[in-house]
Amino acid sequence: MNIQNRQKLSEIIKTARGSMSQRAFGKLLGVSATAVQLWERGDTVPDTENLGKLAARAGYTLEEFLSFLDGNPVSQPPEINDIVKKIQFLPLSQVALIGKAVADRFAASAEAAGE
Template sequence: MSQRAFGKLLGVSATAVQLWERGDTVPDTENLAKIAVRSGYTLEELLGFLEGKPVSEPSEINQILNKIKVMPLSQVAMISRAVADRFSEEAESLGA
């Protein structure tokens, strides 16, 4: 992903992302939280990682939930519809 695209996701400039990557500046807490969510981690886990502490991989469900939190609502609606369809099919198969 380009610096421009990543910056757009976070609502910052590509220059800000470039400065972070070079270590010239550090993202503020709000942007660190956004980066953590995008990466599938909590803010605390990301801060621990930045301090050199080992970080375990987030569970698959947590990765999915974190992605949903930052998805455009149009995509969330598609997921909601798929989930509703799945429940409906399951209920029908059980004779409910």
């Protein structure tokens, strides 16, 4: 995997981890915190099994995930399209709750990335 792909993978891992610690995220995937740290730094690349787990956390198949890492566009997963359609018909009070959850997620991701 080239350096650009490793950097892209690193960002995806950090985003997928969100506000979870590296230890908690590693436990979720069945790997050590050190493995997560090495992936995020781009020092090592997850094996195929763990790439598959990361792809699933991002809502993609392994093939779509690898294609994305190679710089190819990937369409949104069908679940996302369904969620967007449902949001369009929700009462505004419920949309506000979703908006807050999204904002909280972005804040946690930015904090985890050190921004």
